[in-house]
Amino acid sequence: MELVRARAREAATREILDLISHSRDDDRPVFDAMLHRASNLCGADAAALILGKAGDPHQRIAAHYGAGPASVAPYDRGEVPMDPDASAVAEAILTGKVLHIKDIVDTDRYRRGAGVIASFAEDSGVRTMLIVPLVTATGGIGAFSLDRKEIRPYTDDEIALVETFAAQAVIAIENVRQFRELQDSLEQQEATSDILRVINQSREDETRVFDLVLEKAAVLCDADQGSLQIVNEARTHARLMARWGHDRTAWRPGFEISLDRPLSIVATIRTGKVVHIEDYAQSDAYRDRDPIAVDLVETEGVRTRLNVPLLQNGIAIGCISLSRRAVRPFSQPEIQIVETFAAQA
Numbered sequence: 001m002e003l004v005r006a007r008a009r010e011a012a013t014r015e016i017l018d019l020i021s022h023s024r025d026d027d028r029p030v031f032d033a034m035l036h037r038a039s040n041l042c043g044a045d046a047a048a049l050i051l052g053k054a055g056d057p058h059q060r061i062a063a064h065y066g067a068g069p070a071s072v073a074p075y076d077r078g079e080v081p082m083d084p085d086a087s088a089v090a091e092a093i094l095t096g097k098v099l100h101i102k103d104i105v106d107t108d109r110y111r112r113g114a115g116v117i118a119s120f121a122e123d124s125g126v127r128t129m130l131i132v133p134l135v136t137a138t139g140g141i142g143a144f145s146l147d148r149k150e151i152r153p154y155t156d157d158e159i160a161l162v163e164t165f166a167a168q169a170v171i172a173i174e175n176v177r178q179f180r181e182l183q184d185s186l187e188q189q190e191a192t193s194d195i196l197r198v199i200n201q202s203r204e205d206e207t208r209v210f211d212l213v214l215e216k217a218a219v220l221c222d223a224d225q226g227s228l229q230i231v232n233e234a235r236t237h238a239r240l241m242a243r244w245g246h247d248r249t250a251w252r253p254g255f256e257i258s259l260d261r262p263l264s265i266v267a268t269i270r271t272g273k274v275v276h277i278e279d280y281a282q283s284d285a286y287r288d289r290d291p292i293a294v295d296l297v298e299t300e301g302v303r304t305r306l307n308v309p310l311l312q313n314g315i316a317i318g319c320i321s322l323s324r325r326a327v328r329p330f331s332q333p334e335i336q337i338v339e340t341f342a343a344q345a
Contacts, residue, residue, distance in 0.1 A: 031063035034144075034165045039065050042158040044146040046071065046126075049169065050089050051142040056082045057278065057329075059089060062142070070123035071147075074116045078327050085109075088117070092131040093140035098163070099131040102153045125149040132162045134170050144169070209344075210242035214320065217341045218244045221334040223322035225300060230310070230318040231269060235259065238269060238319065245323075246300060261285075263292060265319050268307035272316040274335060277305040279327045301325040308338040 035047040046066035052059035084091035128148040218226040225245035229238035240255040285293035296302040310318035
């Protein structure tokens, strides 16, 4: 029987390594295979690959196998923080150490009702958990979580197998990251070339430039909506000059925003600095029921919002705004892309 298990593990490892070699631009097939194999070989009822690192506000599920809606939903809603006091997964990621919880009901987190552990036990029936971190040279970036609905600890061999899969997952993530960085760099260079060509051809028509700058920024940064505003000479209003993805609101060319409103666009123009709001539905402007903020959240579904100033001699003369309908902050490289395009605009 042990020989059969060993051969099954070797076959699973070979399959995953083969997938890694053929999945340079998409790590999801690798993750799905890992979770499927790990669950079967280790006798787990469910498994998940959870991503997060130090400094992230919350964790997210990149892939799962056998997990029910009650287990996945808190991650989708952004309710699982990167807080080791509230989350065992966060503890494993931040310490880089394997956590083997033989009975989650018999833990301090469960007794304190911390995080979502009570939900795992009561809604999903999870009792034994194995959490193996994904660790890179710069720290933890995620973890494998294997769950059993009975109190049955994992063996040393099973833990070693999942550690092997975790090391392979890091390789897959790194391969895809490098591939995407190269692809993003080439796409940005192409976009920059397109914008410079249009600038050269449109010396008397800035509208074409604004439209192209906004489109390229939105597409490269995976935004759902975007707008570009220019300040009038009196610096009393910002006029909408271009839009992308805003189809259901008053956000049309010519729409003006008074610069005395408590909006993130206004803050960017006033300070000349980037304003990045993780969840616009939690912003002061929305809580105070500013009509524009309410329109963006309730009509357009805006959640994450990024505003980057258009600077001239250190003074903001406009703003590029990008939005996502999910609570998903823009990365620093994405912000830098928008800053580059803002300079061209």
